[in-house]
Amino acid sequence: MRAAVFYGEGDIRVEDQPDPIIEVPTDAIVRVVRSCVCGSDLWSYRGANKRRGPLGIGHEFVGVVEDTGSEVTDIKRGDLVIAPFTWSCGTCPECRYGFQSVCRNGGFWGSPGSNGGQGEQVRVPLADGTLYRVDGITEQDTDLLPGLLTLSDVMCTGHHAAVSAGVTAGSTVAVVGDGAVGLSAVIAAKRLGAARVIALSRNPARQELARAAGADDVIAERGDDAVAALLETTDSVGVDFALECVGTEQSMSTALGGVRAGGHVGFVGVPHGSAAPMSTLFSRNITVSGGVAPARAYIAELLPDVLSGAIHPEIVFDGTFALEETPAAYAAMHERHVTKALLIP
Ligand SMILES: [Zn+2]
Ligand SMILES: [Zn+2]
Incomplete structure:
Protein backbone atom coordinates (compact mmCIF):
# COMPACT_ATOMS: atom_id res chain seq x y z
CA MET A 1 0.00 0.00 0.00
CA ARG A 2 0.92 3.65 -0.21
CA ALA A 3 1.23 5.62 3.03
CA ALA A 4 2.70 8.86 4.35
CA VAL A 5 5.81 8.45 6.47
CA PHE A 6 7.20 11.02 8.90
CA TYR A 7 10.99 11.15 8.72
CA GLY A 8 11.73 14.29 10.68
CA GLU A 9 11.22 18.01 10.78
CA GLY A 10 9.70 19.17 7.49
CA ASP A 11 10.15 15.71 5.96
CA ILE A 12 7.02 13.76 5.05
CA ARG A 13 7.20 11.22 2.21
CA VAL A 14 4.62 8.98 0.58
CA GLU A 15 6.07 5.48 0.20
CA ASP A 16 5.26 1.85 -0.45
CA GLN A 17 4.59 0.04 2.81
CA PRO A 18 3.68 -3.58 3.54
CA ASP A 19 -0.08 -4.13 3.48
CA PRO A 20 -1.23 -4.46 7.08
CA ILE A 21 -2.47 -7.89 8.19
CA ILE A 22 -4.43 -9.18 11.15
CA GLU A 23 -1.82 -9.69 13.86
CA VAL A 24 -4.02 -10.55 16.84
CA PRO A 25 -7.65 -11.77 16.84
CA THR A 26 -9.01 -8.40 18.03
CA ASP A 27 -7.60 -6.53 15.00
CA ALA A 28 -9.44 -5.28 11.94
CA ILE A 29 -8.03 -4.02 8.65
CA VAL A 30 -9.61 -0.80 7.41
CA ARG A 31 -9.27 0.59 3.89
CA VAL A 32 -9.11 4.35 4.31
CA VAL A 33 -11.58 6.37 2.23
CA ARG A 34 -10.82 9.80 3.74
CA SER A 35 -8.12 11.03 6.08
CA CYS A 36 -6.67 14.42 6.90
CA VAL A 37 -3.84 16.35 8.48
CA CYS A 38 -4.24 17.55 12.07
CA GLY A 39 -2.77 20.59 13.78
CA SER A 40 -1.06 18.16 16.13
CA ASP A 41 0.66 16.49 13.14
CA LEU A 42 2.11 19.92 12.46
CA TRP A 43 3.81 19.96 15.86
CA SER A 44 5.82 16.94 14.61
CA TYR A 45 6.35 18.51 11.19
CA ARG A 46 7.68 21.67 12.78
CA GLY A 47 10.05 19.73 15.03
CA ALA A 48 8.26 21.00 18.14
CA ASN A 49 8.14 17.58 19.76
CA LYS A 50 10.59 14.74 20.09
CA ARG A 51 9.01 12.42 17.53
CA ARG A 52 11.65 10.51 15.56
CA GLY A 53 10.93 8.89 12.21
CA PRO A 54 10.53 6.95 10.15
CA LEU A 55 7.02 6.43 11.49
CA GLY A 56 3.52 6.36 10.05
CA ILE A 57 1.57 9.54 10.67
CA GLY A 58 -2.02 10.72 10.77
CA HIS A 59 -4.69 9.76 13.26
CA GLU A 60 -8.00 10.80 11.71
CA PHE A 61 -9.63 8.52 9.17
CA VAL A 62 -12.88 7.10 7.91
CA GLY A 63 -12.81 3.80 6.06
CA VAL A 64 -14.35 0.51 5.11
CA VAL A 65 -13.61 -2.67 7.05
CA GLU A 66 -11.80 -5.17 4.80
CA ASP A 67 -11.02 -7.93 7.28
CA THR A 68 -11.54 -8.77 10.94
CA GLY A 69 -9.82 -11.04 13.44
CA SER A 70 -11.61 -14.04 14.93
CA GLU A 71 -12.51 -12.23 18.17
CA VAL A 72 -14.04 -9.16 16.52
CA THR A 73 -17.82 -9.44 16.86
CA ASP A 74 -19.41 -5.97 16.52
CA ILE A 75 -17.55 -4.82 13.42
CA LYS A 76 -18.02 -6.65 10.11
CA ARG A 77 -16.40 -6.64 6.72
CA GLY A 78 -17.96 -3.90 4.59
CA ASP A 79 -18.88 -1.60 7.50
CA LEU A 80 -18.21 2.10 7.05
CA VAL A 81 -16.40 3.15 10.22
CA ILE A 82 -15.05 6.23 11.94
CA ALA A 83 -11.73 5.72 13.71
CA PRO A 84 -11.23 7.99 16.73
CA PHE A 85 -7.73 9.42 17.11
CA THR A 86 -6.76 6.78 19.67
CA TRP A 87 -7.60 3.11 19.83
CA SER A 88 -9.28 1.84 22.95
CA CYS A 89 -10.59 -1.39 24.44
CA GLY A 90 -14.03 -0.18 25.50
CA THR A 91 -14.02 -2.34 28.62
CA CYS A 92 -11.35 -1.06 31.05
CA PRO A 93 -12.26 1.37 33.87
CA GLU A 94 -11.11 4.43 31.90
CA CYS A 95 -13.22 3.42 28.90
CA ARG A 96 -16.24 2.67 31.07
CA TYR A 97 -15.95 6.14 32.61
CA GLY A 98 -16.08 7.54 29.07
CA PHE A 99 -12.41 8.46 28.80
CA GLN A 100 -11.43 6.10 26.00
CA SER A 101 -8.64 8.51 25.02
CA VAL A 102 -6.73 7.43 28.14
CA CYS A 103 -7.61 3.73 27.84
CA ARG A 104 -5.05 1.66 29.71
CA ASN A 105 -4.94 -0.75 26.75
CA GLY A 106 -5.08 1.96 24.10
CA GLY A 107 -2.58 3.69 21.88
CA PHE A 108 -1.92 6.23 19.16
CA TRP A 109 -1.91 5.76 15.41
CA GLY A 110 1.57 6.14 13.99
CA SER A 111 3.32 4.98 17.15
CA PRO A 112 6.00 2.32 16.60
CA GLY A 113 4.40 -0.90 15.37
CA SER A 114 1.16 0.74 14.20
CA ASN A 115 0.00 2.33 10.96
CA GLY A 116 -0.74 6.00 10.62
CA GLY A 117 -4.08 7.14 9.23
CA GLN A 118 -2.55 8.95 6.26
CA GLY A 119 -2.32 5.87 4.07
CA GLU A 120 -4.40 3.42 2.10
CA GLN A 121 -4.93 0.88 4.87
CA VAL A 122 -4.67 0.69 8.64
CA ARG A 123 -4.47 -2.22 11.05
CA VAL A 124 -6.89 -1.27 13.81
CA PRO A 125 -6.16 -2.82 17.22
CA LEU A 126 -9.09 -3.56 19.55
CA ALA A 127 -11.49 -3.05 16.64
CA ASP A 128 -14.72 -3.54 18.60
CA GLY A 129 -13.78 -0.95 21.20
CA THR A 130 -12.22 1.48 18.78
CA LEU A 131 -14.27 1.72 15.61
CA TYR A 132 -17.65 3.42 15.37
CA ARG A 133 -19.86 1.92 12.68
CA VAL A 134 -22.00 4.33 10.67
CA ASP A 135 -25.12 2.55 9.50
CA GLY A 136 -26.93 3.49 6.31
CA ILE A 137 -24.00 5.42 4.80
CA THR A 138 -21.53 4.13 2.21
CA GLU A 139 -18.28 5.40 0.76
CA GLN A 140 -20.36 6.59 -2.22
CA ASP A 141 -21.95 9.23 0.04
CA THR A 142 -18.99 11.46 -0.65
CA ASP A 143 -20.69 14.66 0.53
CA LEU A 144 -21.05 13.21 4.02
CA LEU A 145 -17.55 11.75 4.41
CA PRO A 146 -15.76 15.00 5.42
CA GLY A 147 -18.29 15.65 8.19
CA LEU A 148 -17.92 12.08 9.45
CA LEU A 149 -14.15 12.50 9.36
CA THR A 150 -14.32 15.46 11.76
CA LEU A 151 -15.72 13.04 14.35
CA SER A 152 -12.32 11.29 14.39
CA ASP A 153 -10.94 14.26 16.25
CA VAL A 154 -11.59 17.95 15.67
CA MET A 155 -15.36 18.15 16.13
CA CYS A 156 -15.21 15.87 19.17
CA THR A 157 -12.25 17.82 20.53
CA GLY A 291 -7.56 17.36 28.35
CA VAL A 292 -7.23 14.81 25.59
CA ALA A 293 -10.75 14.45 24.19
CA PRO A 294 -12.50 11.08 24.39
CA ALA A 295 -13.66 11.25 20.78
CA ARG A 296 -15.05 7.71 20.91
CA ALA A 297 -17.45 8.80 23.66
CA TYR A 298 -18.88 11.74 21.72
CA ILE A 299 -19.49 10.27 18.26
CA ALA A 300 -22.89 8.84 19.13
CA GLU A 301 -24.11 12.24 20.33
CA LEU A 302 -22.69 14.31 17.46
CA LEU A 303 -23.23 11.95 14.51
CA PRO A 304 -26.99 12.57 14.11
CA ASP A 305 -26.38 16.33 13.91
CA VAL A 306 -23.70 15.80 11.25
CA LEU A 307 -25.94 13.51 9.20
CA SER A 308 -28.96 15.81 9.50
CA GLY A 309 -26.94 18.91 8.60
CA ALA A 310 -27.75 20.55 11.94
CA ILE A 311 -24.03 21.24 12.23
CA HIS A 312 -21.44 21.58 9.47
CA PRO A 313 -18.02 20.78 10.90
CA GLU A 314 -16.80 19.87 7.41
CA ILE A 315 -16.24 23.60 6.83
CA VAL A 316 -12.86 23.13 8.55
CA PHE A 317 -11.57 21.45 5.38
CA ASP A 318 -10.50 24.24 3.08
CA GLY A 319 -8.01 22.23 1.06
CA THR A 320 -8.24 18.81 -0.62
CA PHE A 321 -5.23 16.75 -1.65
CA ALA A 322 -4.58 13.30 -3.08
CA LEU A 323 -2.66 10.97 -0.73
CA GLU A 324 0.38 11.31 -3.00
CA GLU A 325 0.28 15.06 -2.34
CA THR A 326 0.50 14.67 1.44
CA PRO A 327 3.83 16.56 1.69
CA ALA A 328 2.19 19.51 -0.10
CA ALA A 329 -0.76 19.30 2.29
CA TYR A 330 1.59 19.65 5.27
CA ALA A 331 3.41 22.55 3.66
CA ALA A 332 0.11 24.31 2.91
CA MET A 333 -1.00 23.98 6.53
CA HIS A 334 2.42 24.94 7.86
CA GLU A 335 2.31 28.11 5.78
CA ARG A 336 -1.30 28.70 6.87
CA HIS A 337 -2.67 28.71 3.32
CA VAL A 338 -4.95 25.88 4.43
CA THR A 339 -6.69 25.44 7.80
CA LYS A 340 -7.12 21.68 7.51
CA ALA A 341 -6.21 19.46 4.58
CA LEU A 342 -8.47 16.62 3.50
CA LEU A 343 -6.63 13.64 1.98
CA ILE A 344 -8.20 11.31 -0.56
CA PRO A 345 -6.37 7.98 -1.03
ZN1 LIG B 1 -6.04 15.27 15.25
ZN1 LIG C 1 -10.00 0.78 27.69
Missing part, protein backbone atom coordinates in the same frame (compact mmCIF):
# COMPACT_ATOMS: atom_id res chain seq x y z
CA GLY A 158 -14.01 21.16 20.11
CA HIS A 159 -17.06 19.63 21.77
CA HIS A 160 -14.86 18.42 24.63
CA ALA A 161 -13.62 21.96 25.20
CA ALA A 162 -17.22 23.18 25.46
CA VAL A 163 -18.38 20.24 27.61
CA SER A 164 -15.34 20.48 29.91
CA ALA A 165 -15.97 24.17 30.42
CA GLY A 166 -19.64 23.42 31.04
CA VAL A 167 -21.03 25.80 28.40
CA THR A 168 -24.65 26.58 29.18
CA ALA A 169 -27.55 27.96 27.16
CA GLY A 170 -27.56 31.75 27.01
CA SER A 171 -23.92 32.13 28.02
CA THR A 172 -21.08 34.15 26.50
CA VAL A 173 -18.14 32.10 25.25
CA ALA A 174 -14.72 33.08 23.92
CA VAL A 175 -12.82 30.64 21.71
CA VAL A 176 -9.06 31.03 21.71
CA GLY A 177 -7.60 29.47 18.59
CA ASP A 178 -8.77 29.73 14.99
CA GLY A 179 -7.55 26.34 13.78
CA ALA A 180 -9.88 23.48 13.00
CA VAL A 181 -10.37 22.65 16.68
CA GLY A 182 -11.17 26.27 17.51
CA LEU A 183 -13.70 26.41 14.67
CA SER A 184 -15.20 23.16 15.93
CA ALA A 185 -15.37 24.65 19.44
CA VAL A 186 -17.38 27.55 18.01
CA ILE A 187 -19.81 25.06 16.45
CA ALA A 188 -19.97 23.09 19.71
CA ALA A 189 -20.61 26.15 21.88
CA LYS A 190 -23.46 27.33 19.63
CA ARG A 191 -24.84 23.80 19.54
CA LEU A 192 -24.96 23.80 23.34
CA GLY A 193 -26.93 27.04 23.27
CA ALA A 194 -24.36 29.77 23.86
CA ALA A 195 -25.99 33.12 23.15
CA ARG A 196 -22.79 34.84 22.11
CA VAL A 197 -19.60 33.25 20.84
CA ILE A 198 -16.55 35.44 20.35
CA ALA A 199 -13.83 33.94 18.17
CA LEU A 200 -10.27 35.19 18.46
CA SER A 201 -8.60 35.36 15.06
CA ARG A 202 -6.54 37.86 13.18
CA ASN A 203 -6.48 35.95 9.90
CA PRO A 204 -9.23 37.25 7.55
CA ALA A 205 -9.89 33.83 5.98
CA ARG A 206 -10.15 32.20 9.41
CA GLN A 207 -12.38 35.03 10.64
CA GLU A 208 -14.74 34.25 7.78
CA LEU A 209 -14.68 30.54 8.67
CA ALA A 210 -15.34 31.40 12.33
CA ARG A 211 -18.41 33.37 11.34
CA ALA A 212 -19.54 30.50 9.13
CA ALA A 213 -19.09 28.22 12.14
CA GLY A 214 -21.47 30.48 14.08
CA ALA A 215 -19.28 33.05 15.80
CA ASP A 216 -21.22 36.21 16.62
CA ASP A 217 -18.14 38.37 17.01
CA VAL A 218 -14.49 38.22 16.09
CA ILE A 219 -11.61 39.78 18.00
CA ALA A 220 -8.42 40.24 16.01
CA GLU A 221 -6.13 41.24 18.88
CA ARG A 222 -3.74 38.81 20.52
CA GLY A 223 -2.23 38.40 23.98
CA ASP A 224 -2.89 41.20 26.47
CA ASP A 225 -4.72 43.20 23.81
CA ALA A 226 -7.10 40.27 23.28
CA VAL A 227 -7.82 40.15 27.01
CA ALA A 228 -8.47 43.90 27.01
CA ALA A 229 -10.82 43.52 24.02
CA LEU A 230 -12.72 40.69 25.71
CA LEU A 231 -13.17 42.77 28.86
CA GLU A 232 -14.23 45.80 26.84
CA THR A 233 -16.91 43.86 24.97
CA THR A 234 -18.31 42.35 28.19
CA ASP A 235 -18.64 45.54 30.27
CA SER A 236 -15.37 44.79 32.09
CA VAL A 237 -16.75 41.47 33.36
CA GLY A 238 -15.19 38.80 31.15
CA VAL A 239 -16.84 35.89 29.38
CA ASP A 240 -18.59 33.05 31.18
CA PHE A 241 -16.54 30.40 29.43
CA ALA A 242 -13.27 30.44 27.52
CA LEU A 243 -12.29 27.53 25.29
CA GLU A 244 -8.52 27.20 24.87
CA CYS A 245 -7.79 25.36 21.62
CA VAL A 246 -4.11 26.05 20.95
CA GLY A 247 -1.89 24.82 23.76
CA THR A 248 0.57 27.68 24.09
CA GLU A 249 1.29 29.71 27.18
CA GLN A 250 -0.12 32.80 25.47
CA SER A 251 -3.38 31.13 24.50
CA MET A 252 -3.93 29.84 28.03
CA SER A 253 -3.16 33.23 29.57
CA THR A 254 -5.62 34.84 27.12
CA ALA A 255 -8.30 32.35 28.16
CA LEU A 256 -7.61 32.89 31.87
CA GLY A 257 -7.47 36.67 31.47
CA GLY A 258 -10.67 36.90 29.43
CA VAL A 259 -12.91 34.74 31.59
CA ARG A 260 -14.94 36.34 34.37
CA ALA A 261 -14.49 35.69 38.09
CA GLY A 262 -15.97 32.27 38.76
CA GLY A 263 -15.74 31.42 35.08
CA HIS A 264 -14.59 28.22 33.48
CA VAL A 265 -11.85 27.48 30.98
CA GLY A 266 -12.12 24.33 28.88
CA PHE A 267 -8.77 23.40 27.39
CA VAL A 268 -7.99 20.95 24.61
CA GLY A 269 -4.85 22.43 23.09
CA VAL A 270 -1.97 20.01 23.60
CA PRO A 271 0.09 21.90 26.22
CA HIS A 272 3.37 23.19 24.86
CA GLY A 273 4.99 25.11 27.67
CA SER A 274 1.75 26.27 29.22
CA ALA A 275 1.15 26.01 32.94
CA ALA A 276 -1.97 27.22 34.74
CA PRO A 277 -0.92 29.83 37.30
CA MET A 278 -2.55 28.58 40.48
CA SER A 279 -2.54 32.04 42.05
CA THR A 280 -4.73 33.37 39.20
CA LEU A 281 -7.14 30.46 39.53
CA PHE A 282 -7.26 31.02 43.28
CA SER A 283 -7.67 34.78 43.32
CA ARG A 284 -10.40 34.81 40.67
CA ASN A 285 -12.09 31.47 41.38
CA ILE A 286 -11.48 30.18 37.87
CA THR A 287 -12.01 26.52 37.04
CA VAL A 288 -9.85 24.89 34.38
CA SER A 289 -10.95 21.56 32.97
CA GLY A 290 -10.19 19.55 29.87
